[in-house]
Amino acid sequence: MTEFVVVGGGIDELRGVVRGEVLVAGEAGYAEAARVVMAEGRPGVVVRCAGAADVVAALRYAEARDLPVAVRSGGHNAAGFGTNDGGVVIDVRPMDEVKVLPDDVVRVGAGAAWGDVAARLGKLGLAISSGDTASVGVGGLMAGGGIGWMVRKHGLAIDNVVSAEVVTADGAVRRVDAVNEPELFWGLRGAAGSLGVVTSYDITAVRQPTVHYGTLLYPWTQTEQVLNGWAEYAATAPESLTSSLQLAPTMMADRQVPVAIMVCVAGDPAVLEPLRNLGTLLTDKVAEVPYAEVLSDMSMPADWRPRIRNGLFDMWWPDLTGRLLEARQQIPAMAMEIRALGGAFGAMPADATAFAHRDAQFMVNSVVMGTPDAQAAQDFDAFWETLRPNGAYLNFLSNPTDADVDSCYPESHRARLAALKQEVDPGNVFRNALSVAPQPE
Numbered sequence: 001m002t003e004f005v006v007v008g009g010g011i012d013e014l015r016g017v018v019r020g021e022v023l024v025a026g027e028a029g030y031a032e033a034a035r036v037v038m039a040e041g042r043p044g045v046v047v048r049c050a051g052a053a054d055v056v057a058a059l060r061y062a063e064a065r066d067l068p069v070a071v072r073s074g075g076h077n078a079a080g081f082g083t084n085d086g087g088v089v090i091d092v093r094p095m096d097e098v099k100v101l102p103d104d105v106v107r108v109g110a111g112a113a114w115g116d117v118a119a120r121l122g123k124l125g126l127a128i129s130s131g132d133t134a135s136v137g138v139g140g141l142m143a144g145g146g147i148g149w150m151v152r153k154h155g156l157a158i159d160n161v162v163s164a165e166v167v168t169a170d171g172a173v174r175r176v177d178a179v180n181e182p183e184l185f186w187g188l189r190g191a192a193g194s195l196g197v198v199t200s201y202d203i204t205a206v207r208q209p210t211v212h213y214g215t216l217l218y219p220w221t222q223t224e225q226v227l228n229g230w231a232e233y234a235a236t237a238p239e240s241l242t243s244s245l246q247l248a249p250t251m252m253a254d255r256q257v258p259v260a261i262m263v264c265v266a267g268d269p270a271v272l273e274p275l276r277n278l279g280t281l282l283t284d285k286v287a288e289v290p291y292a293e294v295l296s297d298m299s300m301p302a303d304w305r306p307r308i309r310n311g312l313f314d315m316w317w318p319d320l321t322g323r324l325l326e327a328r329q330q331i332p333a334m335a336m337e338i339r340a341l342g343g344a345f346g347a348m349p350a351d352a353t354a355f356a357h358r359d360a361q362f363m364v365n366s367v368v369m370g371t372p373d374a375q376a377a378q379d380f381d382a383f384w385e386t387l388r389p390n391g392a393y394l395n396f397l398s399n400p401t402d403a404d405v406d407s408c409y410p411e412s413h414r415a416r417l418a419a420l421k422q423e424v425d426p427g428n429v430f431r432n433a434l435s436v437a438p439q440p441e
């Protein structure tokens, strides 16, 4: 345990004890530090933590003043969890080390961005199953699970974690793994945002220098046929294939944007052949590339507040295709991607991690681009109300409700998390709309 630093005074005293930067309103850099990708925020102070001791000091500062705490890594959370109004933001971004340990285990700072992790490991022929976007942070993606381009081959990002260092609400700095504090280790893998501030993860990397990656395009007129054919193949395809089907907003190009299947093969590209016969192939842009190159980035106007919602489905059925295509017409600004799961993701027992939904075969993720007006938001919510998925993924929800907490964590997981929370954070310091509240015995 690290000694709990007492910060009873003001900002100057906080600055005196932390190694990283401390920013308050009115100072140069504050405005940029206050905001995240999808929220403005006006925190009382942003502490850019250079190490676990800084996190402890920031927590102590917040506790002494009864201030809310927000934790931030890459700042991409759709619900804006990475900032707040009037509270303390614990920004872990300075903790961005990527250090290779024996046996291909990599110590990854929670503040690193996945693109940097992939680029640095790529030079060594190593890779970590993570997400699809370079600037997403290690801390936030890991907090929910991490569904990326190798999820069917190598599982969720959290599935390859062997240990983590975390600062809990009491100021203790703990290294947890399957033997030391196994329950907290369980909880961090799917609910880290409820339990503490992770400073680093030790993750087993895979020897995967290259993958076959790219896009197959089919005419928009064949959307239904391609979607049904893809879903049928994706459910049984070899686990070396991870793929997603992308449906552009119907407001684009007079509704005639081709339907796209994006693929990533960690193995023999022959697994792609059945996909090439799903419809009239317009474009086939699949090539062998270094894994680091599959992590891309998209820039979004700073004032966009898109509505984002996902659902996990244990199976596909033709009526689901019909309902998605109908909704596309009704909500012209909605983009959809359907990611295939299963494979190594599904091989993990449901109770092995706080992420629960191991039976899911598909994730439907949807985004209303821009900042939807009231009608579009209402139509979007109504559409999801009728879909009734088997669960939801924590990390793609822009307007979370209590019902979403239930969707992310089924009863058994929620009860276990509530008991763990009571043990490590009885004061509910780490709380947001998707965290599980402590449950006193």
Ligand SMILES: Cc1cc2nc3c(=O)[nH]c(=O)nc-3n(C[C@H](O)[C@H](O)[C@H](O)COP(=O)(O)OP(=O)(O)OC[C@H]3O[C@@H](n4cnc5c(N)ncnc54)[C@H](O)[C@@H]3O)c2cc1C
Pocket: 036, 070, 071, 072, 073, 074, 075, 076, 077, 078, 080, 081, 082, 083, 092, 110, 111, 130, 131, 132, 133, 135, 136, 137, 138, 139, 140, 141, 142, 143, 144, 145, 146, 147, 148, 192, 193, 194, 196, 197, 198, 199, 298, 395, 396, 432
């Ligand atoms: C363009 C884009 C692409 C995406 N692609 C993918 C994808 O391919 N796969 C996927 O799984 N997800 C993806 N996501 C979702 C992403 O995983 C979540 O938005 C995630 O919350 C972002 O992590 P962050 O660190 O960037 O965000 P932040 O806003 O910095 O953090 C979000 C929350 O995570 C928790 N958290 C962050 N750091 C820590 C920490 N050190 N310790 C404990 N809790 C912490 C906190 O609750 C925090 O508020 C994408 C999001 C965007 C915007």
